[in-house]
Amino acid sequence: ALRRKRSAGWLFGEETPRAIGFGALLLEWGQTARSLNDALDGDKFAPPLLSAAELKAAASGRLADAPDAVRADVPDWCAPLLEHAYGDDWVEEGAALAMRPPLDLRVNALQADRGKVLAELQGTGAAPAAIAPHGIRIPPINGDGRHPNVQAEPAFQKGWFEVQDEGSQLAAALAGAEPGMQVLDYCAGSWGKTLALSASMDNRGQVFAHDAEKVRLAPIFERIRRAHSRNIQVVSKPAELAPLTGHMDLVLIDAPCTGSGTWRRRPDAKWRLTDRQLDARKGEQQAILDMAQAFVKPGGLLVYITCSVFDAENGEQVAAFRERHGDFAPVDHRQLWDGRFPGHEGAARIGEAGGISLSPALSGTDGFYFHALRRAA
Incomplete structure (x- = not known):
């Protein structure tokens, strides 16, 4: 209702x-x-x-x-x-954004492939996702129906897949984490992108996972174990981040935001959101960007992601950051999107000043924003 x-x-x-x-x-x-x-x-x-x-x-x-x-x-x-x-x-x-969402899964490439997981999920309606190469989608349910409890499946317990919206999967893939990289996930939050980065790197290199809210760190250890991820280092204290300053190939910010892009999954949130809360989130995002940029090495990437559809948290936030930090410039986002996901050129909006926006009507995903900035070498 x-x-x-x-x-x-x-x-x-x-x-x-x-x-x-x-x-x-x-x-x-x-x-x-x-x-x-x-x-x-x-x-x-x-x-x-x-x-x-x-x-x-x-x-x-x-x-x-x-x-x-x-x-x-x-x-x-x-x-x-x-x-x-x-x-x-x-x-x-x-x-x-008012429609019922599908149930999206990300196959853990460290443990399985998509065909193997689909075989395990026969009878659930699972099919390959439209864009994400490791994605699986179970369609939205109707009436009083419920999605299957996929977390009770043996394949989930064995770490073959995680529950993750396809938009979140696409954002993690666009970040371009590769084996051997040094990566900092600065706002690790629910850890979905942390695990996706680890899988993209084939357990080689390092993913340093940090979140300012320590209570959010607890679930990651069980999820790391189940996913068989061996290159994730959980950094709970800000002081422990200091040695990473200026050394990261990639710093990913999955910024706290209004969550307006997830209204399909949390319909109550749009009626509780206020303009004051939006302003508060904008202040947090600015502070996080200014802190996280220090860890990017010369020539490295700073990736800013939100699950918001509001430009005040997205393109406007990045534009303001660039005014404060002139040594960062956007990558070619059209080239990035088309290169990662050939054949899906029309499934995302590319901003004139850079940035990639995903949305339910155009992309079939939750609302997400992605912007990659490269620091001058």
């Missing part, structure tokens, strides 16, 4: 729990007004049947006349931010 809160409320002319609940059943679950009333009729614990006015509203399906923000199912204050990011496509992208 939270996915379609605004459009469901508009359909019935009010944002009440009843209107939103019934609207979601009509818009998302494929119910009709008649099937709803049939289900409610005679059940003493059910809410009252749809009234004549509600039946008329349900039959009208009048969303075509709704304001753009309603059709996009976003708060009014977010509408200009989406329009700035997506132009004429913003309503379509907003609506796509």
Whole structure:
């Protein structure tokens, strides 16, 4: 119901729990007004049947006349931010962020290949992902269905795959970690990209994984063990990072952000987000960029990633960083994308000043932003 809160409320002319609940059943679950009333009729614990006015509203399906923000199912204050990011496509992208997501998996190349994992997941609807070379997708579910509990599968317990959105997989692949590199994952967070970097490097070189919130470090040790990753070093204290200054081939920042690109998975988040929270995140991102850049060696790469669709956290943040640090310049992102994922040239937006944006309507992924900057040699 939270996915379609605004459009469901508009359909019935009010944002009440009843209107939103019934609207979601009509818009998302494929119910009709008649099937709803049939289900409610005679059940003493059910809410009252749809009234004549509600039946008329349900039959009208009048969303075509709704304001753009309603059709996009976003708060009014977010509408200009989406329009700035997506132009004429913003309503379509907003609506796509309100849809149910697929379940995406990343095959751990250290332990298995995609064919092997697909064979283990027969009967789940699993198929190769559209773009990510190690990706597997289980389609979105309908109604009251649930995705299979893939983490109970023996293949998961053996470390053959991880749960990771395809957009996150693509961002990690674009970073270009190679065997023998010295890599710092500065905001390791949920560790999905840390493990992906380790696999890309075939357990050769070093991935230093750090996060300012120590409580987030705990799960990584079990995940490292299960993935059979041997080149990850967990760095919990900021002081332990000092010897890495100026020596990293690649520094990856998976920055804390509003998470607006993940609204498909966390529909409650878009109704709780405020402009003050956005401003707070922007301040954090600026500070992190300024700290992390010190670890990039001459000629090395600084990669900035968010799961936000707001340019204030993405291109604008990178532009401001470049004004403060003139020794960093963007790589050719068109060449980077086309080289990594040939045949998928139209599946991402490439910014005029660099940067790659992924989105649910265009890319079929969560919303992600990727920007790679090379330090002058």
